[in-house]
Amino acid sequence: MSANFEKVKSFLLELEFTLLHEDTQDELFVVEKDGSGIANLIIDCEDPILIIEGVLFEVKNKSLELFEKLLKKNREIIHGAFVLDESGTKVLYRDTLQLENLDLNELEGTLNSLELLLSEYAADIIEFSKN
Template sequence: MRTKEDVEQYLIDLDTDYEVVDEGLYRLIDDVQDVEDIFVHVTGPLVIFSVRLMKVPTHNIEAFYRKLLELNATALVAGAYGIDGNDVMITDTLQLENLDYNEFLASIESLAMAINEHYPMLKKMTAQ
């Protein structure tokens, strides 16, 4: 069974700077494929990866939400876009119990790839 200490070792193995934000919560400081501030949260039996992308737009909001739902359905292999308060997020969740380094890395790379591909389009939709 994997533990928080295994996740900490995976973070070390990434060879990127990170900080401990709180117990079981880490923030990757260095860019990972041009994405900053990837959070890794070990909570119970889960490891949650998340990135705050932008503020929720104040105009064209229905089209924006529709696009997020379409991306969830068609463009994301794992993970999902969502809303947390006034922030647009992308998250992925894995089971801690049997998590290996390759799965850990794949989740981070998957989020980074989705952000690099989708962010410019989403940002353009928020421009006035």
């Protein structure tokens, strides 16, 4: 278990996230935060970066309109972005940060960005998941 893993864990606890799962061998967490909309978010220490990733919805009908809307929204997201998984069937939120000089404010900024995205864009995300 690395010092970075312990640092990230302490930051998550300080930010009042619930650790649903902690894998010390792979150095990753699955977290949630009540009232924020954030659930089953994976936080993975892959030295030299921290990967923050969570599934938002499954793409049932691929369309140019859907992908265009997501790309346009990416421009407004403060930290992170919408991405597709390897199969192209799930839309995820993803951000990466440098572990070497990671501080609490930087991680909090990414997590706040996701929370803001989920609150502001919730109706659209729900609509996307239905189509």
